[in-house]
Amino acid sequence: MLSRLVLRAAPAALRALPPPAAVGVLHTTRSLHTSQQSLAPVPPLPEKGGEVRHGLIPEEFFQFLYPKTGVTGPYMLGTGLLLYILSKEIYVVNHETAAAACILTVIIYAIKKFGGDVAAFADKLNEEKMATALAMKNEAIQTLQTAIEQEKKEQWRVEGRSYLFDAKRNNIAMLLEANYRERLLMVYNEVKKRLDYQVAMQNLKRQKEQDHMIQWVERSVIQSITPQQQKESIAKCILDLKALSKSAQAAV
Amino acid sequence: LPSAVLLKDMKLMDVKLGQLGSWLAMRDFTPGGILGAIRRGYERYYNKYINVRKGGLGGISMLLAGYVVLSYTWSYSHIKHDRRRKYH
Numbered sequence: 311m312l313s314r315l316v317l318r319a320a321p322a323a324l325r326a327l328p329p330p331a332a333v334g335v336l337h338t339t340r341s342l343h344t345s346q347q348s349l350a351p352v353p354p355l356p357e358k359g360g361e362v363r364h365g366l367i368p369e370e371f372f373q374f375l376y377p378k379t380g381v382t383g384p385y386m387l388g389t390g391l392l393l394y395i396l397s398k399e400i401y402v403v404n405h406e407t408a409a410a411a412c413i414l415t416v417i418i419y420a421i422k423k424f425g426g427d428v429a430a431f432a433d434k435l436n437e438e439k440m441a442t443a444l445a446m447k448n449e450a451i452q453t454l455q456t457a458i459e460q461e462k463k464e465q466w467r468v469e470g471r472s473y474l475f476d477a478k479r480n481n482i483a484m485l486l487e488a489n490y491r492e493r494l495l496m497v498y499n500e501v502k503k504r505l506d507y508q509v510a511m512q513n514l515k516r517q518k519e520q521d522h523m524i525q526w527v528e529r530s531v532i533q534s535i536t537p538q539q540q541k542e543s544i545a546k547c548i549l550d551l552k553a554l555s556k557s558a559q560a561a562v
Numbered sequence: 563l564p565s566a567v568l569l570k571d572m573k574l575m576d577v578k579l580g581q582l583g584s585w586l587a588m589r590d591f592t593p594g595g596i597l598g599a600i601r602r603g604y605e606r607y608y609n610k611y612i613n614v615r616k617g618g619l620g621g622i623s624m625l626l627a628g629y630v631v632l633s634y635t636w637s638y639s640h641i642k643h644d645r646r647r648k649y650h
Contacts, residue, residue, distance in 0.1 A: 359611040362620025366627050401634075404644040421619065433616065 361369035367384070375383040395401045535543075577585045589595070611621035634641070643650055 356614045357616060359614040359617050359621055362611070362618065362624065365619050365623045368620070368624070399645045399647075402641050402644045404641070425619070429616070436615070 363369055363372060372384050375387070379386070396403070572585070574585075590598070611617065611624070
């Protein structure tokens with residue numbers, strides 16, 4: 311049921327849509343947007359506003375009347391109009407006129423005297439505003455420039471990656487080599503220690519055997535020397551000594 | 563013909579006096595159209611006399627003068643009584 315309501319409301323809504331587009335077309339065909347429109351950069355403000363003469367009448371009015379009436383045309387028109395409205399009393403001279411005359415005199419005097427100073431002051435304020443905005447813009451541009459340069463530097467650094475990895479690879483290779491050689495040395499030392507041990511054992515064994523054998527031989531020899539033999543050997547020695555002494559005495 | 567523009571698209575300054583009536587009749591008098599016209603007039607005045615770097619006195623003084631004239635017009639029926647004549 312609600313869907314039927316929506317369906318009935320839809321054509322009414324569609325009928326309400328078209329007119330604004332046609333109205334817009336009617337008014338915008340004056341200045342055709344043929345140029346490429348873009349919001350930035352915004353064109354700068356014009357330096358001076360439209361020319362206004364005597365602070366009241368735009369210059370275009372004088373230019374409009376110049377071809378037909380020359381330079382004095384608008385002034386004659388003004389004078390004529392003034393006299394007309396005064397004489398017909400379309401402008402009534404009453405107490406308000408006196409008040410207006412006094413006020414206008416004071417205002418015009420003040421403007422003539424202080425206008426320049428006020429304008430200079432306002433210009434100074436404007437300049438300060440512009441200067442701060444410009445400074446901000448320049449600063450932003452500067453920071454972006456330095457950011458760009460740093461980015462480029464980082465990119466250049468990235469190219470040096472290969473050197474870094476080569477150096478690291480060399481380091482690791484050296485470490486591995488040193489470790490390998492260290493272990494090799496350790497193995498050699500251990501093996502040498504074991505072999506030395508074996509050699510020392512053999513030497514010791516042989517030495518012990520030699521000593522033991524010598525001692526055994528000596529013991530057995532000494533044991534075999536019976537007392538009889540000992541006496542005979544001692545007597546023989548004495549005889550030998552005597553003979554030697556004799557020969558020695560003879561030699562001397 | 564240099565400009566074969568339709569009557570309704572011509573600017574006011576290019577319209578001949580005889581065509582003024584038909585030109586006026588073709589203008590857009592819907593509320594939206596009137597608002598658009600007011601907005602366009604305001605933008606033209608603003609961008610010509612006020613939205614400049616070194617704006618002068620003429621910008622606001624013209625507005626004030628127009629205000630003075632308008633208020634005089636509205637109070638004329640009251641000022642009529644100050645005229646110098648025997649029978650008002």
